[in-house]
Amino acid sequence: AQTVTQSQPEMSVQEAETVTLSCTYDTSESNYYLFWYKQPPSRQMILVIRQEAYKQQNATENRFSVNFQKAAKSFSLKISDSQLGDTAMYFCAFLSGGSNYKLTFGKGTLLTVNP
Amino acid sequence: GAGVSQSPSNKVTEKGKDVELRCDPISGHTALYWYRQSLGQGLEFLIYFQGNSAPDKSGLPSDRFSAERTGGSVSTLTIQRTQQEDSAVYLCASSLDGANSPLHFGNGTRLTVT
Numbered sequence: 392a393q394t395v396t397q398s399q400p401e402m403s404v405q406e407a408e409t410v411t412l413s414c415t416y417d418t419s420e421s422n423y424y425l426f427w428y429k430q431p432p433s434r435q436m437i438l439v440i441r442q443e444a445y446k447q448q449n450a451t452e453n454r455f456s457v458n459f460q461k462a463a464k465s466f467s468l469k470i471s472d473s474q475l476g477d478t479a480m481y482f483c484a485f486l487s488g489g490s491n492y493k494l495t496f497g498k499g500t501l502l503t504v505n506p
Numbered sequence: 507g508a509g510v511s512q513s514p515s516n517k518v519t520e521k522g523k524d525v526e527l528r529c530d531p532i533s534g535h536t537a538l539y540w541y542r543q544s545l546g547q548g549l550e551f552l553i554y555f556q557g558n559s560a561p562d563k564s565g566l567p568s569d570r571f572s573a574e575r576t577g578g579s580v581s582t583l584t585i586q587r588t589q590q591e592d593s594a595v596y597l598c599a600s601s602l603d604g605a606n607s608p609l610h611f612g613n614g615t616r617l618t619v620t
Contacts, residue, residue, distance in 0.1 A: 395548070424606060434595060435509075436549075436611035482548055492537065492604045493562065496548035 393418045393485050397497035404473045405505050411458075412468045412500050414483030422488030425459065425466045430480040430499070439481070442466065444488070473504045508532065510612035512598050518618045519588055527583040527615045529598030537604030538581050540573060543595040543614070552596075555581060556604055588619045 394417045404410035416425070427439040442450045442459050449457050454474075458467045470477055483497040511530040519525050531538050540552040551565040555575045566572070570589075575581040585592055595616050599609040 434597070434614045434616075436597065436599070436609075438608050441608070484549075486606070492539070492554050493551050494541075494549070494609070495551075498546070498548045 393487065393495045395483050395485050395495050395497035397483055397500050399500045401501045403503040403505055406473055406475060408473055409469060409471045410473055412481050414466045414497060416464050416466065416485050420487055420489065424486040426484040427468045428482045428484060430482065475504050475506060478502060478504045510598055510600055510610050512612035512615050514615055516616045518620060521590060521619055522587055524586045525588055525617065527596050529581045529612060531579065531600030532610055535600035535602055536578065537601045538575060539599045539609065540583050541597045543597055549597065590619045593617055593619045
């Protein structure tokens with residue numbers, strides 16, 4: 392079974408600065424997908440960014456980018472120019488290319504952006 | 507367009523009572539998922555529907571939990587004889603076809619069993 396580990400329960404950053412959230416995972420598969428989801432106080436999970444394991448290029452979405460290290464099974468999220476609205480729980484998630492429907496989530500990192 | 511809608515938003519119930527949680531997915535989405543989020547934990551997979559069928563019920567914690575989906579649309583998660591450990595946020599998500607297409611989540615139902 393796959394596992395996803397987020398070793399930072401809480402983090403904080405000053406507005407406009409850059410922060411990196413860590414995620415490691417364990418799998419024996421070669422075909423899979425990785426995601427970062429954001430959960431603000433509204434509770435709705437919002438997809439931030441997605442990475443296909445077969446792609447070597449790191450995914451980027453505006454201020455959000457990932458550092459995908461397949462050999463190390465590491466998938467960190469970098470948020471640049473942090474904004475107050477980025478305050479939320481961030482979850483890393485794994486999707487097997489085989490099952491392709493069951494997401495496995497980490498326990499999350501609570502990010503607080505301070506003014 | 508409308509997103510995934512869940513009702514009720516919050517539910518407080520007494521131990522031993524039955525509860526029903528409802529999910530209205532995005533129109534046209536064939537795949538529907540239920541997840542449970544307990545305090546301080548990540549999301550725990552409960553069940554997956556493709557159309558009205560549930561190919562994977564492996565995440566349901568006990569036989570007190572059941573779910574159905576009708577008309578390829580609305581889904582209901584039922585918890586019978588609720589226990590305090592059932593207290594959690596229950597999140598529903600839908601996706602276009604279940605094959606790697608992005609999941610769209612609702613705002614969840616916070617269930618509190620007293």
